[in-house]
Amino acid sequence: MTWCYTFGNVHSSQMMETLKLSPEILEWAADQSGSTLEEIARKISNRRAAVITRGELTTAEAVKFSKFAGVPFGYLFLDSPPDHRKLPLADFRTLVEPVPLSKDFYATFDDIEFKQNWYRTYLQNEQVAPLDFVGRFASKQSNAIVIAKDIRHTLSISDDEIQAQKNADALYSLMASRAEANGILIFKNGIVGNNTRRALSVKEFRGFVISDRYAPAIFINGVDAPTAWVFTLAHELAHIWLGESGISDMSPSSEDKHERFCNAIAAEVLIPSEKFLALWDAVDGDVDRKMEFVRSHTKVSTYVIARRALEMGRISRDYYNQLYKRLYEAARNKDRSGGNFYNTFPLRNSKKFTDFVTSLAIRGKISFREAGNLLNTNPNNVMTFHAQQ
Structure with missing residues (x-):
């Protein structure tokens, strides 16, 4: 049989042909979207779901399957699934029930790496000096307190400033x-x-970091509880100071020495151990009362306090897990709509990178089309964003 299609479009004369596809390939394709073969089959046709799962599809159904699974139409005709893509970064994840990294993770990583490489090349062409803090402690035997103090000093962040913030977002x-x-x-x-129809999964990862002496980059999974974002950020900063690139889950039960050490550094950055212990021991009562006392005197989130308390053995892992579950569920139940596009636009693309690319386009150094490609939007949005600043 001769097939003639271009970019997934199939001639109408073929739409009713019955195809015999490999159920193994269909299962693989469904998995790429985080679905099961049965789920996609039912989306296509409840009446024919059992037939579809056996690999017997009309061409029209195969086209729908390709779209639901998010894989190229031609992939459905492979004899066996393609080789797994090699991980682009070290995998520091140690989830209790590890979830394989999906195409959504790889698409996100590819996008961030593309931006980071472009920015790095631009800086090098401009002969910008490398950043001396990247990998500063890569070969030094230093403890978490020393590294955390260096991160705070480099970023010019003090206890007073942290306490002055009104909430976790701030x-x-x-x-x-x-x-x-x-x-x-x-x-x-x-x-x-x-793409608002392709939500990331916090079960896969909570963040990743690319350590680079010219253009280090951190990605935070925004699906996670907002109170956890700052801990993820501090954790990934620790990886940069250690000169490590990798994918993280920030699990408190991690057996990976890199993750445990970065967890300790992150906790120290946000609440120095000496201050935490003084506050924790200053009040009698149960854990809830102590947690609230520390929160009222530090202004950091309950989640950050729990991570600090867990790192220092002041609460149990069960207590922490239950607290995180409550915070995560509360965040999911809250209205998490994207809001104003031009407010979220620079957060998704890094405010620094967005401002830099937009400035180049305004000054005629790059075209608005190139700026749009770099920022995953159309040229008109780039111009509108600049006008609103």
């Missing part, structure tokens, strides 16, 4: 803006690019 914004002022690109997004 603290995250402070940390992110100081990191970007020092040359680190900070991306936070809960979807793939600007």
Whole structure:
């Protein structure tokens, strides 16, 4: 049989042909979208779901299957699934029930890496000096307290400033803006690019980091509980100071020495151990009362306090897990709509990177089309964003 299609379009004369496709391939394709073969089959046709799962599809159904699974139409005709893509970064994840990295993760990583490489090349062409804090402790035997103090000093963040923030979002914004002022690109997004139909999964990862002496980059999974964002950011900053690139889950039960060490550094950055212990021991009562006392005197989120308390053995892992579950569920039940596009646009693309690319386009250094490609939007949005600043 001769097939003639271009970019997934199939001639109408073939739409009713019955195809015999490999159920193994269909299962693989369904898995790429985080669905099961049965789920996609039912989306296509409840009446024919059992037939579809056996690999017997009309061409029209195969086209629908390709779209639902998000894989090229031609892939459905492979004899066996393609080889797994090699991980682009070290995998520091140690989830209890590890979830394979999906195409959404890879699409997100490819997008961030593309931006980071472009920015790095531009800086090098301009002969910008490398950043001396990247890998500063890569070969030094230093403890978490020393590294945390260096991160705070480099970012010019004090206890007074942290306490002055009104909530977890404000603290995250402070940390992110100081990191970007020092040359680190900070991306936070809960979807793939600007595609609101492709939500990321916190079960896969909570963040990743690209350590680079010219253009280090951090990505924060915005699907996670907002109170956890700042801890993820501090954790990934620790990886940069250690000169490590990788995918993280920030699990408190991690057996990976890199993750455990970065967890300890992140906790120290946000609440120094000496201050935490003084506050924790200053009040009698149960854990809930102590947690609230520390929160009222530090202004950091309950989640950050729980991470600090867990790192120092003051609460059990069960207590922490239950607290995180409540915070995560509360965040999911809250209205998490994207809001104003031009407010979320620079957060998804790194405010530093967005401002830089937009400025180049305004000054005629690059075209608006190129700027749009770099920022996953159309040229008109780039111009509108600049006009609103």
